[in-house]
Amino acid sequence: MLRVASFNINGIRATHRRGFGDWLEQRDCDVVALQEVRCPVDALPVGAFRGYHASYDPGSLPGRNGVAILTxxxxxxxxxxxGAAYSVEAQHLWTDxxxxxELQTESVPLARELRPFAMEGRYIEVDLADRPVTVASLYLPKGGLPSDLQRPGRMREKPDGGARYARKMSFVKGFQRQLGASRRAALRSGREFLLVGDLNIAHGPLDVANWRRQQRSEGFLPQERAWFDQQLGPRRLIDVMRQLDPDVQGxxxxxxxxGRAFENDTGWRIDYHLATPTLAHxxxxxxxxxETHRAARRSDHAAVVVDYDLR
Known part of the structure; x- marks a missing residue:
């Protein structure tokens, strides 16, 4: 059995204080992919990844982004x-x-649209040593609204003429090519491919509360959902959660x-496991x-944990 978790922790230092270490120890995953680690490597908390080896790209933006895969x-x-990352050695005590x-890693061939994002700490992939699987952790930009949907006074953020929306759509255009290349490279080497992470897109009506009202919100725009459609298919990638629970809301x-979004369960499904067909099945x-109540929350996201039976 291979147990894989994806978790946007919204800052390792904050989530560590909220009990991330206890969760990590108790959940006993084989692989844990993290997004928004948000920490320079020399400021990681003591005992941050106890029992795990971490491959970590913190990015170059202070206090933002950062992806890691724990194995x-x-x-x-x-x-x-x-072409660079850090290798954080497994710690055996919480006091370690x-x-x-610093690693000189293999470079993923980048589409032109992804080059402005190369130093932001948004993507890392590893070939597992004990299973024929490549695992990638992604933090996709949140984006914004196109200019025609921006209404001053009705937005939390200052109108930007559609700049954040354009940046996100440029990212996903380039990432589509890179994702296909990584998936095919894994298969050529005899490995399955698993993309996990925070994609900042709810794919369909079952993936967001009050979906009709959200159709003019970033993260559920028709253009974003159409892009998501193109990544899935019986010969490409399969949404593992939706495969197992095809008709469940959320x-x-x-x-x-x-507000009371957590208490009322008015949320979004934006964290995914997308796997090649053999692995997905x-x-x-x-x-x-x-978590059971607000005070127990470790992040504004919840971990998504999948057990794969590779026998």
């Missing part, structure tokens, strides 16, 4: 968009200070900190680890 054993290959060394993976369980 029980050191992966045989690590790939990033900028993380020990990190389960959501993100809730705003504002080996999935036996998929769980969203939603």
């Amino acid at each position: 029980r054993t050191r992966p045989v290959a690590v790939r990033t968009w900028n 200070q993380p020990t990190a060394t 389960p959501y993976t993100w809730w705003s900190w504002l 080996s999935a036996v369980t998929a769980v969203v680890e939603r």
Whole structure:
């Protein structure tokens, strides 16, 4: 059995104080992919990744982004968009200070549209040492509204003429090519491919509360959903959670900190496992680890944990 978790932790230092270490130890995953680690490597909390080896691209934007993949054993290959990452050695005690060394990684061939994002710490992939699987962790930009939908006074953010929307759509255009190349490269080497992470897009009506009202919101725009459609298919990638629960509303993976969104379960499913068909069909369980009450929340996201039976 291969247990893989994807978790946007919204800052390792904050989520560590909220009990991330306890969750990590108790959940006993083989692989944990993290997004929004938001921490320089020399400021990682003591005991941050106890029991795991971490492959980590913190990016170059202070306090933002950062992706990591935690594995029980050191992966045989690590790939990033900028050709560099850190290897954080497994810690055996919560009192251990993380020990990190800089890696010269394999570079993922980048589409032109992705080059402005190369240093932002948004993507890392590893070849597992003990299973024939390549796992990638992605933090896709949140984006914004196109200019024709922006209404001053009705937005939390200042109108930007559609700049954030254009930036996100440029990212996904380039990422579509890179994703296809990574998937095919894994298959050529005899590996299955698994993309996990925060895609900042709810794919369909079952993936967001009050979906009719959300059709003019970033993250559920027709253009974003159409792009998502193009990534899925019986010969490309399969949404593992939706394969196991095709008709279930949610389960959501993100809730705003504002108001009573969490208590009322008015959330979004924007965190995914997207797997090549053979791997997807080996999935036996998929769980969203939603905390029982607001005070127990470790992040504004919940972890998505899938068990794959690779026998």
